Amino acid sequence: MHQILTIAWREITRLRSRFGGASPLAVILMLAVLGLAAFALRNGAALGNGLYRVGVSGDVPTIADSRFAVVKVDPSQGQALLDQHAIDVFVDGSQVYSRTDQKSQYALTALMQTLEKQELLRVGSSYTYNLAFPLRVGINYLSSTPAAPGVAATPAAPVQTIIPSLTPPPAPFAQVIIALLYILPITFTSIFFTSSFMDEKINRRLVILLSAPVTPFQIILGKMLPYVLFALATTALIALLTHAPVLLALAIYAPTTLFIFAIYLMVPLFYRSFKDTTFIAMLVTTLTTAYLVFPAMFTNISEFAYLSPLTLAVKMVRAEPFSWRQYLLPSLPMAAIFGLAMFAGTRMLNEEFLMGYRPLTRKLTDAIYLMLKRARPVVSVTLMSLGMIPVVYLVQLVFLAIATNLSVGAMLGSTLVAAAFVEEIAKSLGIAVLADHGLVHSTGQLLLLAFLSALGFLVGEKLLLLVSINGVSQASISSVLFSTGGFLLVPLIAHFIFTSVVLLLHTKARFRYILALAIGTLLHALYNWYLVGGLR
Amino acid sequence: MSAFLAVMKKELNSVLRDRTMVIAIIIQLFIASFSSALLLGLLALYDPDTVMQYSGSSVHVGLVSPAGDPLQSYLSARGIPTTRFSSLDSAERAYYNGRLNAILMVPQTAGGLVDIQLYLADSDFAPIIRTVLQTPLKQYENYLRAQRGVVVRYTGLQGKPATAFEFIYSVLLPILMFFPAFVAGSMVIDSLTEEVENNTLQTLLSAPLSINGIVNAKICAAVLLALVQCSAWLGLLWLNRISVQNSAWVLGLGILVAGITATGAALVAVLFRDRERAQFVYSLALLAAVAITTLLGLSPVQTLSRLAIGDYYTTGWNVALVAAFLAVLWLSLSSLAHRLAT
Numbered sequence: 001m002h003q004i005l006t007i008a009w010r011e012i013t014r015l016r017s018r019f020g021g022a023s024p025l026a027v028i029l030m031l032a033v034l035g036l037a038a039f040a041l042r043n044g045a046a047l048g049n050g051l052y053r054v055g056v057s058g059d060v061p062t063i064a065d066s067r068f069a070v071v072k073v074d075p076s077q078g079q080a081l082l083d084q085h086a087i088d089v090f091v092d093g094s095q096v097y098s099r100t101d102q103k104s105q106y107a108l109t110a111l112m113q114t115l116e117k118q119e120l121l122r123v124g125s126s127y128t129y130n131l132a133f134p135l136r137v138g139i140n141y142l143s144s145t146p147a148a149p150g151v152a153a154t155p156a157a158p159v160q161t162i163i164p165s166l167t168p169p170p171a172p173f174a175q176v177i178i179a180l181l182y183i184l185p186i187t188f189t190s191i192f193f194t195s196s197f198m199d200e201k202i203n204r205r206l207v208i209l210l211s212a213p214v215t216p217f218q219i220i221l222g223k224m225l226p227y228v229l230f231a232l233a234t235t236a237l238i239a240l241l242t243h244a245p246v247l248l249a250l251a252i253y254a255p256t257t258l259f260i261f262a263i264y265l266m267v268p269l270f271y272r273s274f275k276d277t278t279f280i281a282m283l284v285t286t287l288t289t290a291y292l293v294f295p296a297m298f299t300n301i302s303e304f305a306y307l308s309p310l311t312l313a314v315k316m317v318r319a320e321p322f323s324w325r326q327y328l329l330p331s332l333p334m335a336a337i338f339g340l341a342m343f344a345g346t347r348m349l350n351e352e353f354l355m356g357y358r359p360l361t362r363k364l365t366d367a368i369y370l371m372l373k374r375a376r377p378v379v380s381v382t383l384m385s386l387g388m389i390p391v392v393y394l395v396q397l398v399f400l401a402i403a404t405n406l407s408v409g410a411m412l413g414s415t416l417v418a419a420a421f422v423e424e425i426a427k428s429l430g431i432a433v434l435a436d437h438g439l440v441h442s443t444g445q446l447l448l449l450a451f452l453s454a455l456g457f458l459v460g461e462k463l464l465l466l467v468s469i470n471g472v473s474q475a476s477i478s479s480v481l482f483s484t485g486g487f488l489l490v491p492l493i494a495h496f497i498f499t500s501v502v503l504l505l506h507t508k509a510r511f512r513y514i515l516a517l518a519i520g521t522l523l524h525a526l527y528n529w530y531l532v533g534g535l536r
Numbered sequence: 537m538s539a540f541l542a543v544m545k546k547e548l549n550s551v552l553r554d555r556t557m558v559i560a561i562i563i564q565l566f567i568a569s570f571s572s573a574l575l576l577g578l579l580a581l582y583d584p585d586t587v588m589q590y591s592g593s594s595v596h597v598g599l600v601s602p603a604g605d606p607l608q609s610y611l612s613a614r615g616i617p618t619t620r621f622s623s624l625d626s627a628e629r630a631y632y633n634g635r636l637n638a639i640l641m642v643p644q645t646a647g648g649l650v651d652i653q654l655y656l657a658d659s660d661f662a663p664i665i666r667t668v669l670q671t672p673l674k675q676y677e678n679y680l681r682a683q684r685g686v687v688v689r690y691t692g693l694q695g696k697p698a699t700a701f702e703f704i705y706s707v708l709l710p711i712l713m714f715f716p717a718f719v720a721g722s723m724v725i726d727s728l729t730e731e732v733e734n735n736t737l738q739t740l741l742s743a744p745l746s747i748n749g750i751v752n753a754k755i756c757a758a759v760l761l762a763l764v765q766c767s768a769w770l771g772l773l774w775l776n777r778i779s780v781q782n783s784a785w786v787l788g789l790g791i792l793v794a795g796i797t798a799t800g801a802a803l804v805a806v807l808f809r810d811r812e813r814a815q816f817v818y819s820l821a822l823l824a825a826v827a828i829t830t831l832l833g834l835s836p837v838q839t840l841s842r843l844a845i846g847d848y849y850t851t852g853w854n855v856a857l858v859a860a861f862l863a864v865l866w867l868s869l870s871s872l873a874h875r876l877a878t
Contacts, residue, residue, distance in 0.1 A: 026816075033824045040827035048702030050838040051845060067702070086848040094689045103845060106702070108695030115690040127686050134684055135677040136651045139666070141658035146632040158653060164673035188819070195812040274726045274811050275550075279559045282719070286563045290570050 003214045007222025011196065015226075030188070031234075038181060052107040055081055058093035061118035067110050120165055133163045176296050178242065179313035182249070183292060185234040186257050187285055190264040193227040197268040198277050207351045216349035220342065224261055231257050244316055251327075252312045259334035260288060262341030269348050270363055291398055306330060307397060333390035340387050347371045368433045377440060381430050381449050382456040388426040389460035395422050416532070420498075420524035424517055427453045427495065428502040435507045446503050454495035498524045539745040540753050547727060547757035557761065560719045564712065564765065568772075571708045595668050596635065598627040601642035606679055610672035624655075631655070638665050650680055704778060705845050710837045712773075713790040716765035718822070720758035721797035725818055727754050728802060728876065729811040737877060747877045748870055751806075755798045762794035763787075781846035785855050789843065792858045793836055797822065799865045806869070806876045 048067040055073040056063070063070050073081060078090040082097055088107035090097040096111070098104045123132045138158030200206040209219055232250060235257070239249035267280050296310035305311040306322075309330040315322045347370040348354075358366070372380040399418040403411045431449045434440045440449060502520035505511040511519075551557045597618045599608055611618050619636070621627035627639045638656040645651075654669070656662055678691050728751070731737040740750055766787055773780055780786055801818050808814040829835045836858060842850035 030820060033820045033827070037823045037827040040830040048698065048706045049841070050835075051702060051706055051841055053847070053849070084848070085846075096690060096693055098695065102696065102701070105696040106698035108693055109698045110695075110702075112690065112693040112695065115693075119688050119690060123681070123686055123688055130649055131684055131686055132681070133677070134648075134650055134680040135673070136649060137673060138651060138653045140653055140655045141662075142628070142631065142655050144657065146628070164670060164677050167670065191819075192812075192816065195815065199812060274730050275723070278722045278726050278815070279719075282722070283559050283563050286566060290566070294570070 003218045004222040004225065007209075007214065007219055008225040011223050011226050014196065015192075031237075034185060048110065052089070052103075052110055053087045054107065054111060055087040055090045057091075060091045060093065061115060061122065063111075063114055063118075065110070065114040068107075068114070116165075133166065135164060137162050137164060175299075175314040175317045176293060176310060178317050179296065179310040180289070180293060182235055182238050182253055182313065183256070183260075183289070183310075185238075186231045186253070186260055187288075189227045189231040189234070190260050191281055193224060193261065194264045194267050194277060194281060197223065197265070198271075198274070201268055201354055204355075206349075206354065210349065210351065216346040217342070219349065220265065220345050224265070228257060228261060231261075242317075248316055249313070252309055252316060252331075255331040255334040255338075256292070256309045258338035262338040263288065265341055265345050269345060269354070270360065270367075287398060291394060295397075309334065333393055336387070336390040337394070340391065343387075344371055347374075365429075365433050365436070368430055369437055372430055372434060373437075373439070377431075377434055377445075377449060378452060381434070382452040384430045385427050385453040385456040386460040389457065389463075392422050392426045412532070416528045417521065417525045420528055421517070421521045423457070423495075424498060424502060424520045424524055427457050427499045428506075428517065428520065429513075431499075431503055432506055432513055435503070440507075443504070443508065446507060447500055450499040450503055451496050454492060454499055458492050458495060494524075494527050498527070539743055540749050542743075543740070543745065543750055543753035544757045544760075547754055548760070550727075551723065551757075551761065560716075561765070564715055564769070567711055567715065568708070568769075571703075571711070595637045595665050597669070598630055598636040598639040599642070600624050600627055600639065602644045605642055607640070607642055607672065607676050610675045610679075611669075614668075614672050616668065616672065628655070637661070638669070640669075647684070705841045706837075709773070709780070709786075709844055710840050712769040713766055713786065713840055714793055714837070716762035717790065717794035717797045719765075720762045720794045721801035721818055721822070722815065723758045723761070724754055724798045724801040725805045725814045726811060727758075728805040729809065729814055732805075732809050732876065733811065741877060748873045751802050751869065751873045751876070755795070755802055758798045759791060759794050762798075763791050766790040766794075780844045782843045785843050785852055786840060789836060789840055789855050789858060792855065792862055795862045796858070796865060799862065799869055800825075803865065803869045803872065806872050809876065 050066065050069060052067055053069045053071060054063060055071050055078050057073055057075045057078060071081075071087060073087070073090070075092055078087075078092055079097065081087045082090045082099060082104075085099075085103075088098070088104045089111050091111070096108070098108045126132075139160045139162065140158045197206075200209075206219075210216065214222075232254065235249055235253045236246050238244075239246045263284050264281070267277055267284065271277050271280055292308050292310045295305045295308035296314055298305040299311045299314045306326045306329045312322055312327060312330065344367060348367050350370075353363075353366060353370065356363075356366075368384075372384060374380075375383075396415075396419050399422070400415055403414050403418070428450075431440065431446065431453060434449075435446065440446055498520045501523060502516045505516035505519060506513050509516075595616055597611060597616055598621050599611070599618050600621050600623060601607055608618050608620065619630070621630065621639075624639070624641055627636065627641075630636050631639055638654060641653040641655070643651055652673070654666075656665055675691070678688050681688055731740065737750075741747065745753075770780060770783055770787060800821060801814075804818045804821065805814045808817060826835070826837075830837075834857070839850060839854045839858075843854070
């Protein structure tokens with residue numbers, strides 16, 4: 001612990017010298033700019049910002065909607081301006097004029113949405129509550145099977161009662177933006193961390209540090225500590241400023257912070273030049289943002305939303321409760337990936353790996369070899385396929401997000417193939433690397449490892465399902481991805497066969513790994529297809 | 537001039553060789569494909585009608601209501617097929633026979649609060665059904681208000697669902713046109729600071745080329761790449777039948793903004809000389825620029841959206857303003873660039 005703190009302190013000193021005496025100034029500057037940006041974009045981040053122009057005359061409620069530029073016009077000119085396409089809609093008192101072209105019709109829809117809100121405010125404030133809102137709608141869920149004759153089928157009381165005009169649209173667009181606001185400083189800080197790591201890697205200070213009596217684990221944790229603490233502090237600060245519960249915000253964002261740092265730890269370990277780092281960091285930012293935002297857009301629409309921690313944040317902003325399982329579903333994989341990355345990082349942090357010039361695929365296999373070689377293959381392979389589960393899970397999710405662009409048939413097909421592909425890599429790559437390094441020889445040993453890898457994978461998969469089974473009861477897609485069909489034994493044998501095929505083809509028949517993988521993937525995809533009912 | 541071109545060529549070659557550009561293009565492809573996935577989600581949330589038409593399915597509602605109640609006509613007007621039932625029991629029988637997706641029960645009341653009950657399955661489809669029913673229910677609420685003497689204005693308006701339009705022109709198009717600019721800036725910083733930190737700038741200066749020439753060549757290379765990307769995106773949008781008005785000005789604005797980020801990035805690189813600080817200050821400056829232009833109502837994002845939809849008041853002059861800013865930035869860079877060599 002003492003060593004970690006020493007390294008953390010050294011990191012702070014380094015930063016301070018880097019930024020001259022200006023480091024407090026830099027922090028203040030950064031916070032000021034972030035605050036300014038948040039202030040400027042708080043309304044401007046809406047969909048359709050500034051797209052429409054509306055002309056008003058007479059007694060019209062104020063149109064406070066960033067989608068509209070409002071012009072006061074003379075009643076006599078309104079129609080002419082409308083015909084000229086200078087304005088898209090013209091509101092004269094309680095009368096609204098529009099054209100028949102698309103743009104004017106879109107503007108009309110937007111105008112309707114904003115005027116409706118204004119009218120509700122007016123009605124709500126000038127009449128008694130029950131007169132202004134005379135309708136209640138009780139929501140009742142029917143059981144999936146009809147009740148026996150003589151038994152009351154309908155639930156006694158509605159699960160929820162709503163007033164239609166006061167029910168916000170379920171779309172959480174604005175709340176997702178707020179939730180994303182927290183991510184911004186986290187990514188920012190983690191880029192700093194990457195920069196520092198990269199810098200010390202290039203000027204070889206890291207190598208010198210490695211010869212000191214500290215472990216790689218202490219080095220990584222120590223270097224990361226100041227940045228993580230800063231990121232968490234900004235999270236708390238944003239929560240304070242937006243009047244959100246600070247502890248809840250920290251609980252929601254801590255796993256996400258660790259996840260982002262885990263990924264940014266990998267970038268400088270694998271790459272060498274500045275340009276590479278910049279671009280890979282961009283790619284990583286895009287992918288993680290997409291991964292975080294996409295499911296969250298479906299908050300309150302589908303349980304699938306709980307795959308992203310932003311959903312929890314959206315719930316927090318909307319002051320709606322969520323359960324423990326719903327908290328664990330996105331948080332556990334993120335924390336697990338952090339653990340995996342820390343482990344990988346400690347194994348990869350040696351001079352030879354850091355300084356070697358090698359193609360990326362070669363570096364990847366080297367990294368896996370370094371992770372696996374110290375323990376007995378029997379143990380390490382099982383643990384590795386178990387540990388890869390969250391990674392597989394996240395990659396598959398990104399695939400799914402991209403696949404939603406395709407037609408329904410193509411989407412299902414490509415998801416099945418991609419899922420099989422990622423799973424086969426996770427199960428077989430480690431063993432293939434060990435075999436290539438000559439640590440595994442006999443066919444029997446290979447089959448044993450394939451079996452253990454399949455077992456580890458299956459156990460992890462079921463653990464994940466156990467956590468999510470209530471959280472994502474209805475998301476049928478996740479059951480495709482995590483193939484729940486059949487007895488436990490059937491998937492175990494199936495997983496074992498596919499992995500064995502890949503490994504035997506690669507090590508015994510001397511196929512290129514990618515080719516062997518393709519064959520295994522094909523078999524696996526067919527099996528998945530069968531599970532979804534494709535061959536029946 | 538040939539030396540200038542040589543530096544530019546070296547820049548472009550290094551970008552193409554390192555496959556960094558490939559990554560940048562993958563990012564943009566991902567953003568584009570991802571946005572359309574997002575759009576599909578947004579459509580489902582904001583315009584359930586569109587999705588209903590799109591997927592060909594519809595929500596069939598069973599109605600148990602007093603005679604002469606207008607809810608049925610509101611539902612029919614929204615294209616929601618309805619069937620009337622005399623009692624909840626018979627409606628439930630139809631529901632369990634798979635003929636209905638939901639049941640609405642309207643009680644017989646005169647004045648006071650009206651309590652409608654909605655019965656449906658607790659499935660992924662439930663929120664969509666609720667969203668589809670929201671508008672007719674709101675109309676019914678207005679009907680009840682009118683009965684009670686509460687007047688609500690602007691109730692009869694109905695335009696076309698605008699979510700897709702708003703998303704494409706205010707989010708997707710700006711992202712596609714300005715992301716290349718963001719990349720251009722980062723590229724210039726990396727390229728300049730790498731020359732400084734590897735001490736290769738001195739060597740380069742021994743070529744018949746001034747420091748301004750080197751910096752400008754790097755900026756030009758970055759802007760050229762942005763030009764290629766922006767044009768490619770406009771072409772792809774055109775192929776997807778997404779019409780972009782004033783496309784020449786839109787492209788021009790994209791390139792000018794790339795010029796501004798690249799020049800600004802070079803300026804930052806000149807002032808700080810190491811990558812870590814330069815990238816940091818560059819990102820902050822970018823964020824600040826976005827915030828300030830938004831506050832002043834000069835946001836290039838808004839100008840771009842408005843140009844693309846053919847806004848009456850947005851013309852080439854708005855683009856010229858951006859060009860003027862670029863000129864000022866470039867002049868200040870020219871007077872400071874010599875600091876890089878010292």
